[in-house]
Amino acid sequence: MTGLWLVSYITLWLFFLLIAVVLLSILRNLGTIFEQLSAMKPKRSNLEEGQTLPDLTLQNADGAGVSTADWMGTSTAFAIVSPGCGPCHDYLGQLVEGGTHPDLPGNGVAPKHVILSLGDVTHTRELFQSLDGAVELERLPVLYDVAGQVMDVWGISATPTTLVVDERMTVMSQLFGFHTKGKA
Structure with a gap:
């Protein structure tokens, strides 16, 4: 019985480590996606502060x-x-x-x-x-x-x-x- 208990104990820890790795991977990917979306903000105008306003x-x-x-x-x-x-x-x-x-x-x-x-x-x-x-x-x-x-x-x-x-x-x-x- 102790052999079965030892195998299940090790299996549970391996499963826990696998879940932790998957969770860290998901969080890393979400951070990367957030950074990319933040960089994609649309430009509201072609003008920059400090620039001379083009004449119309x-x-x-x-x-x-x-x-x-x-x-x-x-x-x-x-x-x-x-x-x-x-x-x-x-x-x-x-x-x-x-x-x-x-x-x-x-x-x-x-x-x-x-x-x-x-x-x-x-x-x-x-x-x-x-x-x-x-x-x-x-x-x-x-x-x-x-x-x-x-x-x-x-x-x-x-x-x-x-x-x-x-x-x-x-x-x-x-x-x-x-x-x-x-x-x-």
Whole structure:
């Protein structure tokens, strides 16, 4: 009987060691997978902080071309919005109230805001008219990206996105998405 007991005792320890090796192997593989997935985060834009913002010529409401370089010499926040975007509607509502993006650097001290719409003039005007105090938005320049340059040159396709540039058109900050203060 002691021979049978000894064999079962050794077998149980071998089985325990096998399970431990398998578990360590699984944990190692999960760590490797996690590292690879972390490295695969999609790029939200082609721009880097500290880089000079490439110039775009977009249309105003009259159809005339306006260069983004026209704001050189002024700290500017380019608010990139889309008419069908719910958070964009909230962001524009915040701008109507005289506010800014809650995550803007400088404790919310507002640089000059310029709205870049990825939609056409008609849909963007409908968006503005749906806002209370839409008259307040009249004080903000609105440019329309009818040729898709914001996506092609700046690499930005998600809205709302806010690009903050300094007086030399150097990208200081990129803010993706929008939330009101206190909400995430």
